[in-house]
Amino acid sequence: MPELPEVETVRRGLSPAMEGAFVRQVELRRPDLRFPLPRDFVARLEGRRVLGLARRAKYLLIDLDDGTTVIAHLGMSGSFRVEANDAATTPGDFHRERSKDEKHDHVVIHLDRPGDGGSVRVIYNDPRRFGFMDLALRNEIDDYPAFRTLGPEPVGNALDADYLATRFAGKVQPLKTALLDQSVIAGLGNIYVCEALWRSHLAPQRAAATLVTPGGRPKKELVVLTDAIRAVIADAIAAGGSSLRDHIQTDGTLGYFQHSFRVYDREGEPCLTPGCGGTVGRIVQGGRSTFYCRACQK
Structure with missing residues (x-):
């Protein structure tokens, strides 16, 4: 399972493509990953602007302009792939190459970037489907079940x-x-x-x-x-x-x-x-x- 530095690398790799972009369309190619995806997942993402990406422990957080946060966990084999201008990159750093088999592409997020007029696709691929995605309100993120009992980050000032x-x-x-x-x-x-x-x-x-x-x-x-x-x-x-x-x-x-x-x-x-x-x-x-x-x- 990816550890904190791997997830931080993924966050940093996705940020240039996602931050400031508008979500034009979301494709769910299956209704579940490790857990069922929220029923209103598509409706709550489409039309929203991505304000920024953050990380809590081994979880990736995607903040939207209406106060919603997408919580993503990569599980054992999950990865994000960015496709733009006929080129594809996979943010993160894995010892063996991540799957790019399209049959394991489960979530596809189509983004429009108003500044440069470009568009990108951010694709979540997960052969084993041990990862998951969920939604929460950003101002209630500390009450999310997986975060309630978490200790301080190892990179923050709280750890001494x-x-x-x-x-x-x-x-x-x-x-x-x-x-x-x-x-x-x-x-x-x-x-x-x-x-x-x-x-x-x-x-x-x-x-x-x-x-x-x-x-x-x-x-x-x-x-x-x-x-x-x-x-x-x-x-x-x-x-x-x-x-x-x-x-x-x-x-x-x-x-x-x-x-x-x-x-x-x-x-x-x-x-x-x-x-x-x-x-x-x-x-x-x-x-x-x-x-x-x-x-x-x-």
């Missing part, structure tokens, strides 16, 4: 060591599991948790509470971990994302952050920490693979 100390205090839960809890940090996924723990030299099995003082203050290790989380997400966004399933960028080139993985998916290879000499191992936590160095992550 003091905040994490309040969430980790008294928790015997392993660090890896605690960091994957979306109510603690929104949008932080398996790849980037492994990478952040490696950068901060912390063992994924370590109890979260061990990073907090008896008085509830963050230890230095928690400050280092917080900085590592923010840095690895920023690096991945700058590189265009790193999903292992298919995203490609708007210009069609594959992203390369996956080639910068320091620990993820490197089982049996030497640890890249200078002077470590350890070997990357793999364990399973909560049904997900965890990659870490037993020698330098304590």
Whole structure:
């Protein structure tokens, strides 16, 4: 499933085509994706102007001029394709190329851009149909069921060591599991948790509470971990994302952050920490693979 940097890359890739454009027509080629599409989906989009695109955790938000927001989730295999002037691009950065088979084109949004007089088609393609689209009012977006319990974004100012100390205090839960809890940090996924723990030299099995003082203050290790989380997400966004399933960028080139993985998916290879000499191992936590160095992550 695409993680936060991949969705942010998709947002940035779609913005130039969609922002400021008018929705001339919407084609629904099936009534459902993972869930049924809203019955008034077409009526509420057609004739509206796209004000902007945003992101919350791993969700893409498309804001319209009447206060409506389209909420889109890519699921396992979803992608958007932009077609204009006989050229097609797929915003996002996926390790393997996304589907362009038209039989999996489920939603087609026809847009007119008044400034340059051009028109584009934004096409949602999803072979597995694990993604979905829904509608909500922008001023009520925080009450949307998927967003009610989400924690702060890993790229925002709300995420700091003091905040994490309040969430980790008294928790015997392993660090890896605690960091994957979306109510603690929104949008932080398996790849980037492994990478952040490696950068901060912390063992994924370590109890979260061990990073907090008896008085509830963050230890230095928690400050280092917080900085590592923010840095690895920023690096991945700058590189265009790193999903292992298919995203490609708007210009069609594959992203390369996956080639910068320091620990993820490197089982049996030497640890890249200078002077470590350890070997990357793999364990399973909560049904997900965890990659870490037993020698330098304590």
